Amino acid sequence: MLIFAASDKGGTGRSVTSANLAYHRALAGDDVCYLDFDFGSPTASAVFDVADARLAIEGGGLHSYLDGQVVEPERIDVWAVTEHQVLRDPPPGCGRLVLMPGDVGGGEFATTGDHVRLCTDLLMKLSYEFDLVFVDLSAGRSYAVDMVLEATARPEMSHVTARWLVFHRWTRQHVAAAASLVLGERGIVAAGVDRGHDEEALRGAIRFVRAAVPDPESPLWSQVSPTQSAWMRKADADLKQLASTHGIGYSQVLGSIPLEPVLQWREQLITDEDVLDSQIANMETWQALSRLAARITDDKHWEQV
Numbered sequence: 001m002l003i004f005a006a007s008d009k010g011g012t013g014r015s016v017t018s019a020n021l022a023y024h025r026a027l028a029g030d031d032v033c034y035l036d037f038d039f040g041s042p043t044a045s046a047v048f049d050v051a052d053a054r055l056a057i058e059g060g061g062l063h064s065y066l067d068g069q070v071v072e073p074e075r076i077d078v079w080a081v082t083e084h085q086v087l088r089d090p091p092p093g094c095g096r097l098v099l100m101p102g103d104v105g106g107g108e109f110a111t112t113g114d115h116v117r118l119c120t121d122l123l124m125k126l127s128y129e130f131d132l133v134f135v136d137l138s139a140g141r142s143y144a145v146d147m148v149l150e151a152t153a154r155p156e157m158s159h160v161t162a163r164w165l166v167f168h169r170w171t172r173q174h175v176a177a178a179a180s181l182v183l184g185e186r187g188i189v190a191a192g193v194d195r196g197h198d199e200e201a202l203r204g205a206i207r208f209v210r211a212a213v214p215d216p217e218s219p220l221w222s223q224v225s226p227t228q229s230a231w232m233r234k235a236d237a238d239l240k241q242l243a244s245t246h247g248i249g250y251s252q253v254l255g256s257i258p259l260e261p262v263l264q265w266r267e268q269l270i271t272d273e274d275v276l277d278s279q280i281a282n283m284e285t286w287q288a289l290s291r292l293a294a295r296i297t298d299d300k301h302w303e304q305v
Contacts, residue, residue: 001128002162003134003296006188008177010041010139013211014167015258016267019047022134023269024293026097027090030131033098033279035122037060037110037137042102044136047267049084050076050099061103065122067117073100073122084273095131108138111147120151128159130294141186151190153196161295163246164206165186165254169297170213170239175282179246204302207254209292216261218284226300254293261283 003021007014015038026032026040036044042061065073078097079090090097111119121276126133138144168178168190175261190200214221214233224232224252243249257263262270270289274281295301 001297002123002160003130003132004137004162005134005165005167006141006181008174008181012139012167012169012174013209013257014139015044015136016047016263017167017211017292018134018136018165019044020289021271021293021296022097022132023121024289025089025132025296026095028293029093029095030156031095031098031129033096033100033126033130033133033155035100035126035133035135036102037135037148038139039063039144039153040107040138040142041100042106044183045076045099045101046095047089047269048076048078048099049082049268050302051083061101061106063103063106063109066111066118067109068114068118075100084269084271086273087269098130098189099186108143109141110120111150116147116150119147119155120157123148124156124160141181141188141191145188145193149192149197150195153192160204163302165209165296166206167209170210170236170256171251172239172242175239175243175248178208179243179248180267181249182208206252207302208248208252209254210256212259212264213256217260220259254295255288257288257292258282258284 003018005014005018010100014294018162022032022034026141026179034044036042038044046137060070060074062073064070078099079087123133135148137148151157152160166178166182168174180187184190184197188206189199189202216229221229221232238250260270262268262274262280263285270281270286272286275283275286
């Protein structure tokens, strides 16, 4: 299965959440591959703590592959080369966790037919080799988004299941922008239909993920004033109504990630040690990531409503 991670803009938690979902699925025994298609800022390796390994693949990453400079993009075995000590000792029964990074100094580029062909070949090959393939896309209606829409519309990809996670923060601006990215006049759905996708099927393959969502009932906010508490509840209710009005209401949401200081201050993988031993991360965040990771392949959460 292919999982495309998109967002209206940067700073939505798209990359760090997607990386954590890939990590959770690998822990559960799945073979997982993570492609850094955020061509303007290919930094996923930092989330997996493999920055030194990334420096060694200059000229051999996804940019080089899509430009036809190398036959195969570089692969990084996260368990083997990560600098994160917990990840260096994965538990028995876990699956593979492979990162395909972008080139050092890589940037956005206009895609051609050759790029699409190579992209299609890569996605086809990886969909056979891995249980799940996460594709972290550049923010907005980018060249990366257009390229994978065109690749997945090709007849040879018709048997490969592809799903989309669209990330946004829980603010008025992000709700409106995420809705426009998907449902706007030049959004993902319209662009996909133009390239040959069935509109109903494409809509059914898209779900939203809300990141950094404050819970007004959480003890974390127990010290705020009564006036602030009332305002937070009102703002949250207004956002729920706004999301519903824009067509990305509760029925279109796959999951929400609570406001988590660890993810805000340092974009990283959250391990059980972070929650249970050092206690620098919250159990609610671990549970939210675990639920979201399970729902990705649970068909009942993708039924048309």
